[in-house]
Amino acid sequence: MARPRTYILGGSQTDFARNWSKEGKSILAMMREATEGALLDADVAPGDIEVAHVGNFAAELYCMQGHLGAFVLEVAPEFAGIPTSRHEAACASGSIAVLAASSEIEARRYGMALVVGVEQMKTVDSTRGGDFLGTAAWYEREARGVEFPFPKLFGRLGDEYDRRYGLRDEHLARIAAINYDNAKRNPRAQTRDWYMSEAHACGTGKYNGHIGGRIRVSDCSQVTDGAVAVILASEAVARAWSQRRGIALESVPQILGWGHRTAPIAFERKLRESAGAAYVLPHTRQAILDAFTRAGIADVGGVRAIETHDCFTTSEYMAIDHFGLTPPGESWRAIEDGSIAPGGRCPINPSGGLIGAGHPVGATGVRQLLDASLQVSNRAGETQVPNARRVATLNIGGSGTTSCTFVIGRAA
Amino acid sequence: MRQIRRVAVLGANGTMGALSGGIFAQAGCEVAFVSRSREKSQAGIERAVAQSRSEEIATRATAAGYDELPAIVQRSDWVFEALGEDMALKREFYAIVDANRRDDAIVSTVSSGLSIAALAQDHSAGFRRHFLGTHFYNPPAKLPACELITHPGTDPEVVRFAHAYLENPLRRVVVPTRDVPAFAGNRIGFQFLNQAARLTESHSVLLVDTLLGPYTGRAMPPLATIDLVGLDVHRAIVDNVFENAVDECRDCFRMPEFMQGMIARGQLGMKSRGAGGFYGPKQNGHRPVWNPRRESHEEVELPRFEFIEEARRLIRDGLYREALAVIFAATDDAARLVQHNLSGYVHYSFARIGDVTEPEQGIAAIDDVMAFGFNWAPPGAFVDLLGGPAATAAVLERSGFHPPASLTRLREGMPVCRVRDVGRFFVA
Numbered sequence: 001m002a003r004p005r006t007y008i009l010g011g012s013q014t015d016f017a018r019n020w021s022k023e024g025k026s027i028l029a030m031m032r033e034a035t036e037g038a039l040l041d042a043d044v045a046p047g048d049i050e051v052a053h054v055g056n057f058a059a060e061l062y063c064m065q066g067h068l069g070a071f072v073l074e075v076a077p078e079f080a081g082i083p084t085s086r087h088e089a090a091c092a093s094g095s096i097a098v099l100a101a102s103s104e105i106e107a108r109r110y111g112m113a114l115v116v117g118v119e120q121m122k123t124v125d126s127t128r129g130g131d132f133l134g135t136a137a138w139y140e141r142e143a144r145g146v147e148f149p150f151p152k153l154f155g156r157l158g159d160e161y162d163r164r165y166g167l168r169d170e171h172l173a174r175i176a177a178i179n180y181d182n183a184k185r186n187p188r189a190q191t192r193d194w195y196m197s198e199a200h201a202c203g204t205g206k207y208n209g210h211i212g213g214r215i216r217v218s219d220c221s222q223v224t225d226g227a228v229a230v231i232l233a234s235e236a237v238a239r240a241w242s243q244r245r246g247i248a249l250e251s252v253p254q255i256l257g258w259g260h261r262t263a264p265i266a267f268e269r270k271l272r273e274s275a276g277a278a279y280v281l282p283h284t285r286q287a288i289l290d291a292f293t294r295a296g297i298a299d300v301g302g303v304r305a306i307e308t309h310d311c312f313t314t315s316e317y318m319a320i321d322h323f324g325l326t327p328p329g330e331s332w333r334a335i336e337d338g339s340i341a342p343g344g345r346c347p348i349n350p351s352g353g354l355i356g357a358g359h360p361v362g363a364t365g366v367r368q369l370l371d372a373s374l375q376v377s378n379r380a381g382e383t384q385v386p387n388a389r390r391v392a393t394l395n396i397g398g399s400g401t402t403s404c405t406f407v408i409g410r411a412a
Numbered sequence: 413m414r415q416i417r418r419v420a421v422l423g424a425n426g427t428m429g430a431l432s433g434g435i436f437a438q439a440g441c442e443v444a445f446v447s448r449s450r451e452k453s454q455a456g457i458e459r460a461v462a463q464s465r466s467e468e469i470a471t472r473a474t475a476a477g478y479d480e481l482p483a484i485v486q487r488s489d490w491v492f493e494a495l496g497e498d499m500a501l502k503r504e505f506y507a508i509v510d511a512n513r514r515d516d517a518i519v520s521t522v523s524s525g526l527s528i529a530a531l532a533q534d535h536s537a538g539f540r541r542h543f544l545g546t547h548f549y550n551p552p553a554k555l556p557a558c559e560l561i562t563h564p565g566t567d568p569e570v571v572r573f574a575h576a577y578l579e580n581p582l583r584r585v586v587v588p589t590r591d592v593p594a595f596a597g598n599r600i601g602f603q604f605l606n607q608a609a610r611l612t613e614s615h616s617v618l619l620v621d622t623l624l625g626p627y628t629g630r631a632m633p634p635l636a637t638i639d640l641v642g643l644d645v646h647r648a649i650v651d652n653v654f655e656n657a658v659d660e661c662r663d664c665f666r667m668p669e670f671m672q673g674m675i676a677r678g679q680l681g682m683k684s685r686g687a688g689g690f691y692g693p694k695q696n697g698h699r700p701v702w703n704p705r706r707e708s709h710e711e712v713e714l715p716r717f718e719f720i721e722e723a724r725r726l727i728r729d730g731l732y733r734e735a736l737a738v739i740f741a742a743t744d745d746a747a748r749l750v751q752h753n754l755s756g757y758v759h760y761s762f763a764r765i766g767d768v769t770e771p772e773q774g775i776a777a778i779d780d781v782m783a784f785g786f787n788w789a790p791p792g793a794f795v796d797l798l799g800g801p802a803a804t805a806a807v808l809e810r811s812g813f814h815p816p817a818s819l820t821r822l823r824e825g826m827p828v829c830r831v832r833d834v835g836r837f838f839v840a
Contacts, residue, residue, distance in 0.1 A: 024840030029730030
């Protein structure tokens with residue numbers, strides 16, 4: 001019997017440049033705009049949604065509000081009574097919500113699911129926000145009393161690469177510059193109108209100081225308000241939907257494969273366990289391989305582009321070799337030869353990624369899935385990668401702790 | 413193929429010169445910041461650096477005084493003039509530019525309302541072919557609108573090139589407008605602002621700003637906006653329209669008499685730190701407001717209205733249609749004043765199609781300039797949120813406005829506004 005499939009009928013993201021606190025708006029307003037946009041994009045009536053999953057990291061801290069699943073019902077009266085839940089795995093929360101929804105679809109419990117990823121982060125100043133983000137690490141051991149713990153943790157990831165293989169900061173600057181440049185073509189990217197250049201990212205002046213070890217301002221993703229919603233469907237529902245629209249089911253994007261692994265939460269233990277291994281974060285590597293295997297592709301050559309988790313330039317540097325674009329420790333080659341840039345062998349983050357498009361923590365995994373599905377259905381506008389039949393995503397929670405990957409593609 | 417490598421900015425010590433020069437430098441151009449002295453120009457570069465948050469753009473910027481202007485113009489591909497709003501002063505500098513510019517160099521002015529045709533008059537044929545208005549909004553890093561204004565002699569190729577270049581790499585939302593007083597954005601924006609100012613002849617400053625505040629689709633209340641712009645600048649804009657434009661709302665541009673007195677006393681708004689404007693300097697955490705009858709700043713209690721509170725609650729949760737429905741369903745005098753002014757904004761905007769913008773653009777150009785130049789909910793968004801053209805026409809009629817044909821002939825069932833995410837303009 002054929003494996004049950006999950007199809008992506010459409011979706012929508014809010015403009016990540018918006019500051020919803022300045023607008024005086026609640027987290028519900030973000031969820032509403034993203035959800036209404038997704039229903040419109042997928043041309044689906046709210047009454048057709050059978051279940052909803054919300055990905056969110058820390059609304060209890062940022063907004064003093066939990067139980068976000070229940071807020072889906074506030075968006076449309078037709079949602080009354082549907083089962084909802086909220087999922088949390090730090091920055092991978094959005095992907096976990098997608099996994100939960102697709103599991104239920106593949107288990108044939110429901111035919112159509114709404115997934116909303118959401119985070120409102122500009123409710124607090126950057127120091128307090130940095131402290132909240134520290135709860136994605138082992139707070140008591142790694143973050144308590146530490147100003148901006150995550151730049152420091154991902155700075156150490158760079159240091160570990162440097163120790164094992166050598167790492168040049170110019171390569172990290174190039175990663176930043178590519179992501180900012182890609183974001184200029186994304187009309188919903190947070191930094192689309194910001195100034196950035198490789199020369200600026202290489203510098204360390206007043207506007208690009210170090211904020212955690214080797215991590216400079218230009219190496220960081222943003223503090224972002226944003227929500228993203230996608231509509232997922234079973235094969236039977238997607239077939240009826242595609243027939244109604246007069247398109248072939250084979251052209252509808254689907255989840256071809258997924259991977260989901262968890263590493264020890266403490267960063268030091270991760271490094272200790274991978275000492276002497278080829279990959280710095282073996283669980284992340286395994287999650288990628290799991291997705292490739294499930295998608296029936298041999299290696300990264302089977303995907304045309306990647307939407308990866310560049311919370312910092314060092315995490316994208318890690319993703320390059322962990323995806324297999326280069327042998328371990330040689331990510332710099334794919335940066336130097338243009339492989340990851342637009343027009344390259346395997347462009348990374350045509351959306352601008354977390355650095356360029358923005359990183360509303362709990363929404364990022366859903367945003368990656370949406371952008372991948374737009375790419376494979378040739379609807380990605382100015383960010384479109386030509387002939388993108390399959391696109392991979394990598395969404396990471398904590399310091400490389402929870403790794404979720406998807407291979408999104410179409411059958412034809 | 414025309415390329416823009418070197419740009420000269422005149423008046424680079426002023427806000428618009430410095431920040432516009434920064435926009436060119438961010439796009440990779442080498443920019444000569446020119447003003448009365450090299451020191452003032454250097455200060456302009458520093459403002460441009462702060463705008464881009466990168467010292468790197470300073471590597472493409474040079475500071476110069478006007479004594480170096482002829483040599484700088486000779487090597488410039490685009491001369492961007494950002495001098496004060498003084499026709500004679502601008503034309504005096506244009507003579508130097510005309511005598512030194514390369515044959516193919518573009519010359520543009522950032523003027524917010526002087527006649528482009530009058531500015532171009534009597535200069536050489538080459539200058540006239542390459543001259544146009546490029547009105548950036550302040551601050552250009554946050555407000556990307558750029559009105560593009562031509563005169564009958566502007567070469568269409570220059571217009572096409574400038575339009576494309578302003579969009580990319582300068583990342584402007586380009587709004588072609590007619591060469592009319594205050595162009596499109598300031599004509600419509602200051603009609604609304606001056607109406608708000610006129611209301612203070614019979615209502616308190618705080619009441620007017622509360623009634624026409626952020627929940628009505630703008631980041632900042634109107635009288636606070638006039639304080640930010642400066643009462644003197646406000647006067648220059650509305651006087652220009654009052655004297656040189658003819659439309660059904662000419663009296664809307666007559667500035668209240670008491671504001672002349674404020675200007676005479678040096679109460680120009682935020683830039684007059686000690687004297688203030690509609691709002692006085694902060695005292696004990698409170699901001700006193702101007703009482704035109706007593707000619708003093710005084711503390712007044714913040715008025716509260718149930719319909720505003722309800723509208724704000726709805727906006728907070730993203731229910732923008734419902735919020736407007738509450739505003740337009742309320743029946744007390746305060747609500748009627750809000751309805752009248754919002755209807756007036758929609759009416760005046762639609763009535764200006766074909767006057768300040770070309771008719772074939774419909775409301776789109778005006779929507780763009782109000783959204784991206786003023787950060788206000790564009791008039792087309794009100795039509796969509798109020799339920800379409802017929803429903804909006806009914807709302808206008810209830811407020812005493814005759815709906816313009818440009819509104820009533822729109823097709824029902826089709827979205828009117830092209831600007832995305834209009835909910836962002838309604839601030840709870």
